[in-house]
Amino acid sequence: MQTTATSPAVVEEVRSLLDELSDCWNRADGAGYARLFTSDAAYVQFNGVMLDGREEIADMHDLMFRTMLYGTRLLCEEIESVRVIDEHTAVVVSTGAALFPWQHEVTAKRLSRQTLILVREGGRWMIASFQNSRVKPFPTSGPLFAVASKAVRLRVDRALRSRQAR
Template sequence: MVKSLLEKIAMDRRSFVAIASMGALISSSASAAASTDDARAVSALLTEYQASWNAGDAARMFRLATDDIHWVNIVGMHWQGKAQAELAHRAYLETMFRGVPLTLEEVESIMPLGADALIVVARWNIGAFTPPDGQAVPPSKDRMSLVLHRTSAGLRIAHGANVQINQAVQQFDPAKGTPPA
């Protein structure tokens, strides 16, 4: 399912780019309504994700996922399928993330890809924790990219990837006009 969804996303993205380059074909009011609906649905999903994390409830969290979800965690582990992703999250939520708060700071972008998917980038605040290597990690900000699939039950996470933001190097972002030294 993920492979066919990603193939469709690639096709829909090419169509989206072609349409966008020809000019707006949808009225701004219809476009704004769709964006508002998407924003509300994304907000509801992320609110539930945050609540399930803070409750330490991996089963609740992965009710938000497709059965064939792919998840890449903050240190590059790649979990495939709901059972594997839920198992890994459960293990960490019951140990190093037990009681560690997660708070949504901002939804940075929502990009629709056809009728079936959205790409979302969200920024989170996460409390301090100690991973299995024993090296304490102070509170930080993370950036999460999600591919969300529209289903009859609402949005579901088809792919997630989480990256810890390195604050010390943000000042050297070439895309923001501050090239590296």
């Protein structure tokens, strides 16, 4: 884990917050999950849908816990970094996954990375912003990369020639 001038106590507070997040998820408690966010929090789901505020976060999670995420459990795997901006603000990057009951470990297809902006309110960290993205490494070598790179270059060159011809 990378930390920037972050005390072990702050890292422990962040771990505790992520554990609370998991506990609420694992109980399918959308309202409890949302209470860990500020009232005006911005929440970007892995599919790019944005939720605005604690109420939308609670409503969406209640719906999802009854439907598409029914029976899942949230694993907050690793805190990758904690960067304290000032005494009231921190940026956290973590990895984790929502697993269905038949899944016993986090696979590459299920792994997500989250960026959280935390603010200190009432003596505790609250989540003011949450961005969740699936981890899908982009290849940077090999035959598939070479073919894809060539295809992109051909399309870009064609588009640029077309613009110049106008």
